[in-house]
Amino acid sequence: MRQRTISDSFWxxxxxxxxxxxxxxxxxxxxxxxxxxxxxxxxxVWRIGAAEMGWTSEQLITVxxxxxCKELIRFNHDGWIWVRVWWTHNSPAGAFSPKLRQNxxxxxxxxxxxxxxxxxxxxxxxxxxxxxxxYQSPIDTLRPNSSCIxxxxxSNSANExxxxxxxxxxxxxxxx
Numbered sequence: 191m192r193q194r195t196i197s198d199s200f201w202x203x204x205x206x207x208x209x210x211x212x213x214x215x216x217x218x219x220x221x222x223x224x225x226x227x228x229x230x231x232x233x234x235v236w237r238i239g240a241a242e243m244g245w246t247s248e249q250l251i252t253v254x255x256x257x258x259c260k261e262l263i264r265f266n267h268d269g270w271i272w273v274r275v276w277w278t279h280n281s282p283a284g285a286f287s288p289k290l291r292q293n294x295x296x297x298x299x300x301x302x303x304x305x306x307x308x309x310x311x312x313x314x315x316x317x318x319x320x321x322x323x324x325y326q327s328p329i330d331t332l333r334p335n336s337s338c339i340x341x342x343x344x345s346n347s348a349n350e351x352x353x354x355x356x357x358x359x360x361x362x363x364x365x366x
Contacts, residue, residue, distance in 0.1 A: 194222040196279050205262060205275065216253045217262055219243055220273045228285040229297045230276025231309060234269045270302050272309065277316040286318060 196218065200206055206214060219242070220226070225234045240250040254271075257263045264272040285294050301309055 192224075194226070194279075196221055200279070203275075203278070205260070209260070210256075212253050213257055213260075216243065216250070217257060217273075217275070220257075220263060220271055221276070221279055223271075226273075227297050228280070228290055229294055230273040230280065231297065231301050231305070232271060234271055236269055239269075264305065266302065268302075270305075272301075272305060274312070282313070282316050282318050 200218075206217065209217065219239070223232075223234065223239065224242075225232050225239070236247040236250060240247045243250055251267075254263065254265050258265055262273075262275055264274060284290065298306070298309070
C-alpha cells in the first residue's frame with residue numbers, strides 16, 4: 191500500500207478554499223487514488239472510482255466536470271485524469287529522481303497525445319526545466335546557472351525556444 195501526503199495548506203489554498211465539500215473530497219480522491227501514479231496523470235475506471243467515493247459514475251463525472259472548469263484537473267471520458275495541482279502535494283524532483291525516472295518517462299509516454307505538449311510545458315512551471323529525464327540532454331535549453339526560463343539567444347523568439355524545448359523533450363521521450 192502506498193502512502194500519499196497532502197499538505198495542510200490544501201484547506202487554505204485559494205484554489206481549493208472555495209470548493210464545495212463534494213469537490214474537495216473528489217480532488218482529495220484524485221490526489222490519493224489507488225489508480226494514481228508518480229506524475230499525476232493516470233486513467234481510472236469511472237464505476238470503480240465512483241464506488242470508492244460511494245457515488246454513481248454520473249455523480250463522479252459531474253463533480254469532475256466542475257473541477258475541470260476550475261482548472262484543478264483535466265479529464266476525458268475515457269477515464270484519464272490530470273491532477274493539475276499534483277506538484278503542490280508531490281515532489282517533482284522525487285518523481286524524476288534517478289530511481290523513478292524511467293517509470294516517470296513511461297507514464298509520460300502514456301499520457302493522451304492531445305495533452306502531452308501542455309503537460310510537458312507544465313513541468314517547466316514546476317521547476318523541472320533543468321531536470322534530465324534519464325538521458326544525455328536536459329528537458330530544456332537552459333545554460334548551466336542561467337536564471338531565465340529560456341536560452342537568451344537573441345536570434346530566437348520565446349515561442350521558437352519553447353517549441354524547441356518541447357521538441358527536445360518529445361525526442362528524449364521517444365514521442366512523435
